[in-house]
Amino acid sequence: MxxxxxxxxxxxxxxxxxxxxxxxxxxxxxxxxxxxxxxxxxxxxxxxxxxxxxxxxxxxxxxxxxxxxxxxxxxxxxxxxxxxxxxxxxxxxxxxxxGLLSAADWSARFVSPVEIGGIGSPAPILSRTVTLRPGIASARLYATAHGVYEARLNGERVGDEVLAPGWTSYQARLRYQTHDVTALLQEGENELDVLLGNGWFRGRLAWAGKRAHYGDRLALLAQLEVTYADGTVEVIGTDEQWTARNSTVLADDLYDGQLTDLRATESTVDRVEVVEADLGRLVAPEGPPVRATEVLPALKVWQSPSGRTLVDFGQNVVGWVRMHLRNTRAGQEIVVRHAEVLEHDELGVRPLRSAKATDTYVLDDAAEVVVEPNLTFHGFRYAEITGADVVAEDLAAVVVGTDLRRTGWFSCSDHDLEQFHRNVVWGMRGNFLDVPTDCPQRDERLGWTGDIQVFAPTAGFLFDTAGFLGTWLADLAVEQHEDGSVPYVIPDVLYGKSPTATAWGDAATVVPWVLYRRNGDTGVLARQFDSMRAWVDKIASLTTDGVWAGGFQFGDWLDPTAPPENPFAAQANPDVVATAYLIRSAEIVAEVARVLGRNAGHYEKLAAETREAFVRHYVTDAGRVLSDAPTVYALALEWDLLPTSEQRSHAAERLADLVRANGFRIGTGFVGTPLVTDALTSAGRPGLAYRLLLERDCPSWLYPVTMGATTIWERWDSMLPDGSINPGEMTSFNHYALGAVADWMHRTVAGLAPAAPGYRRITVRPVPDAALTHASARHETPYGTASVSWRRDGGEFTVEVEIPAGSSAEVHLPGRAPIEVRHGRHEWTVPDPVTPRPVPVTVRDLLDHAELWPKAVALLGELGLGEGSAQIAKEAAPFLDRPAAELAGLLAMKDPSRDGSAAEAALAALLG
The missing domain is CATH 2.60.40.10 (Immunoglobulins)
Structure with a gap:
């Protein structure tokens, strides 16, 4: 049955x-x-x-x-x-x-202290005593603030949200929270206290030092609704009956930290006044709130060379330090400084720029006390503590971030690659803090559109981002300029005039499309469609002879060849990148129009005409793309920008040769990185994609892992091989963008990919390689669990698949025709498609031979013909079509005094 x-x-x-x-x-x-x-x-x-x-x-x-x-x-x-x-x-x-679906449901009004609570003053507490009669059946507290708030009823914390109400485009959209406070109320007197902090509303934002972007007065809107057993409802809202007093938090800022004085002091009671505010902008949350999601114990406490007390929590996290202190004395001051890395065995704070990232506590006499901040957050792995003798057992890192539901997992036989994937997960956890930020530690922490545009597919696999990114897209739409321009950051605190940067503004089209593809949500497309069209119409208006050329662009940001002081200096021509993105976004809008049952003709025509102009301006008949960089070939191949099979074939070979000539080091920035492994794979060269992914020398995805990284770095070389911090002004050690390759790992290494919106259909197509003996991915789709697991053993390749009810899958196995399966568990075993590579014939074959190439590099180095894989690969690049055995002699030709024949003989012997 x-x-x-x-x-x-x-x-x-x-x-x-x-x-x-x-x-x-x-x-x-x-x-x-x-x-x-x-x-x-x-x-x-x-x-x-x-x-x-x-x-x-x-x-x-x-x-x-x-x-x-x-x-x-x-x-x-x-x-x-x-x-x-x-x-x-x-x-x-x-x-x-x-919740409260209309502004008319609010009888409360925003109130603010009259005398206290100004900029530079202690954080205020707004209070109201409420007397309740017997028979309380249920109670709700609806609350929000200008600033951030933490509410307490009768001394007990209300809810577990952190930094509520979060960060939205406050001028148009302000979230409120609904709290069930039934269990916190009692018959008789009840004390409701709400602490207000500066948060994003009034604290520092961005690197210019400006504060109070949204206003200079903190304010609270709260409405307590108590329902009695007889059905009557009592409503107590913020009004002039509330009072205000100073808290023990003397200063708070998201960048600089928190100063708390625990000594008992009397505060003047202040009155409050109603401040005008539009209640029509209040919105309910679409996703989960920011919470403390984990607590990590300290691993080690030691003294630095300068005598400082340092703490290692073992993981780069976002949150704060919790300290358990004993036998404290009044006036004792403890200072906690935070940093992501050490440099010269001291706290490496230079990457913080102007952010102080410091929490300070002035203590009172106490036998025992636990201290931690609540109105700030820091990005850190290490802390420096002064003012107290501490041991690891008394310290913990409280991990804070939007409490997203985990939905995706990956594993494989390569330990470093698994660590890299863990780094991607931790980088996302730290930077998905109410908005998708670029970094969580320095004087920035902004919702950069370019970062999430490239990372959205990876994010949507790892966690349920539908509500989180849906609300961020609503902010993007309200921040979008009337001419269709999209600010570089959302919410916009940079206020750029007509900002139009490719790959950044394209978040307006790409992110909604990704949410639809991963979640099957046509609602987000309908809501964002006008925004999507406006962006494409804007950039189309900037074209000349069909291409988008000139003007400001971020381009292939942080290309590894760019010098530290000039992250714009990429190999890829910015006009090529901009025009390619115009095609891509126009095609997305056309697709969305079809999904929504609207006319797609205009955007189909725009995409076709721009593609023709792209080829005419930037592509030769032989498939060379202007600037001849890995990123432009990845764009051209993955987005089908080349009209003839000959051009596609030549472009694919050129991309492969560029990867070889670079010694399999990464050669792309923000734009090319999510595409290059896919481009190599679809061009029939998955082995080169694996070589690129698994390279460990700098720059590469695994280089930070070899340096002990626990999150994704902003730069490929945020830390230099000698252990010093990159001298560039922007050097974060927690930036998720370059982790976008994890999407390829899920779809191609493991072989689990959506084939229809919401994973209604699934493509199972694992692409194994000799470098791995097993790999797997699991994803909680909207329909249930989908998973793919494969292993290579004894000449056999075994694939296990789980498909949820409501979905179906097309399974591609090596040497087999595609197989259609429905829900359930399935298993197949076929001959292992990974076979030993033949002896290299050409220099190109030698580079592609993962086992022989490192041995050849070592031999050539011993012969004095180069130093390291990258340099020797570069020297070998002009000779890719020559016989492999001749490479040593060809390299020796650069030095007329050398006898190349002996070198050739040694290499020939190695090659067998």
Whole structure:
């Protein structure tokens, strides 16, 4: 007998649907069945006894089939599904509760202290005493702030959010939170206290030192609604009856840290006044909040050469240090400084630029106390502590970030590659802190559009980013200029005039498309469509003779050949990059138009005409692309910019030769890095993609791993081989952009890729290599768990696949025709496609031979014909088509005094 279960029901993209911001939430559920023939043909949805049948196979983001919910509504929904005449049992009910859906639902008003709480003053606490009668049935606190807030009821923390309400484009969109505070209230007097900090609203933002971007007064909006057993409701909102007093937090800033004085002091009680604010901009959260997600114990405490007390937490994290102190004395001052790395065995703070990243505590007499900040965050692995003798057991790093649900995992037989993948995950955890930031430690921490544009596919595999990036895209749309220009950072605190930088502004088109492809959400496309069109229309208006040439561009940012002081100086021509992105974004908009049932003709024509102009301006008949750099070939190949098979073939070979000539070191910046391994693979050279991925010398993806990195670096050489910090002004050790190659690892190394929106169809196409004996990837799709695992052993290649109910897959195995499978677990064994490479015939073959090339490099070095793989590969590049055995003699020709014949004989012997 077979068994099929459905549910639980999920509402929109919220894991916790308390305070949902829509009256008609879309519904999703997963199905589990051991019936191989099961296929959903219908479902029934039950809302508190009202049952609606939907004849559809859809189970992801199904439109709400009931009457719209009012504000504050609490309802239970369950589902059962049918395959023909066979029905599952009903799921357990899932509860949803709407928030305040209209500005009219708020009787509270924003209030701010009159005398205290100014810039440079202690953080204020706003308070109200509430007297409640018996019979409390439930209670909700709706709250937000100009600044960040932390609420307490009767001394107990309200919720577990950190730095609420987070960072949005405050002038247009301000999130509020809904808290269930029923258990914190009591009959009689109740004290509600809310601490306000500067946060993003009034703290420093960006490197110019400016603060108060959104206003110079902190303010609170709070509405406590208490429902009694008899059905009556009492509402207590912020108004002039509230009071304010100073807290023990004397200073707080996201960049500079927090100063806390724990000594008992009296504070003057201040009155508050109502401040004007538009309640129409209040929105409910679409994704999870920022929370403390993990606590890591300190690994080591020691004294630096200068006598400083240093702490190593073993992992570069974002958050703060928690200290357990004993026998403190009044007036004792403890200072905690933070940094990501050590330099010369001391705290490496230069990359912080002007950010002080320092927390200070003035202590009171106490036998025991735990101290930690709550209105700031830092990016760090190491801390320096002065003012107290500490041991590792009393120290911990509190990890803070948006509490995203993990959805993706990868493993393989290469330890360094697994560590690299862990670094990608930690880099994302640290930088997905309410907005997708570039870095979490220096005087920046901004939502750079270019970084998330390249990283969005990787992010969408590793974590559920639908709500997180959906709300960020809503901010992008409101920050977008009337002419369609997209600011470089969202929320925009740089205020650039008509900002139009390719690959950065293209986040407007690429990120919504990625969310749709990974989550099946047409709603985000509909909401962002006007924004997407506006960006493409803007950059199309900048073209001359069909190409986008001239003007400011970031280009292939942080190309490894660019000098530290000039990150713009990439090998790839910025006009080539800009025009390629125009084609790509125009094609995306055309695709979105088709998905939404709108006319795609204009953007199809724009893409076709721009592609023709791209070839006319930048491509030779033989497939050479202007600037002859790896990035331009990766763009041209992956985005199908070359019209003839001959041009594509030559471009693919040229890209491969550039990779070889660079000794398999990376040669791309932000733009080319997500594409180069895909381009090599689709061009039939996956072995070169593996060589590029697994290279360990600088610059490479694994070089930071060999240097002890635990997150992804901003620069390929953020730390130089001698252990010193790169002299460039921008040198972060936690930047996720260059980790975008993890998407290729998931799709190609492991072989798990979406073939239809939301993984409704899946492509299983692992591409093994001799460098690995096994690899696997697992992803929690909207339909359930999908996984691919393969291993090579004893001449056999075994692939195991799991497909969730509601999905199907096309499986590509070496030497086999594609296989169609449905849900369930499947396994195949075929002959191992990885076979020993033949003896190299040409120099090109020798470079491609992963086992022989390192031996040849060592031999040539011993013969004095070069030093290191990169230099010898560069010297060998002009001779790729010559016989491999002649390479030593050819290199010896540069020195007329040398006898090349002996060198040739030695290399020939090595090659057999």
């Amino acid at each position: 077979t068994a099929t279960t459905a549910g639980p029901v999920r509402f929109e993209h919220r894991d916790d649907p308390l305070g949902l911001g829509t009256a008609t939430p879309r519904l999703s559920w997963q199905v589990r069945t051991d019936d191989p023939d099961w296929a959903q043909t219908a479902c029934e949805l039950d809302l508190d006894g009202t049952v609606v049948r939907v004849d559809s196979a859809e189970q992801v983001l199904v439109p709400w089939p009931f009457e719209p919910l009012p504000s504050r509504a609490r309802a239970a929904v369950r589902v059962r599904v049918a395959s023909g005449d066979d029905w599952s049992a009903w799921s357990e009910p899932s509860t949803v509760e709407t």
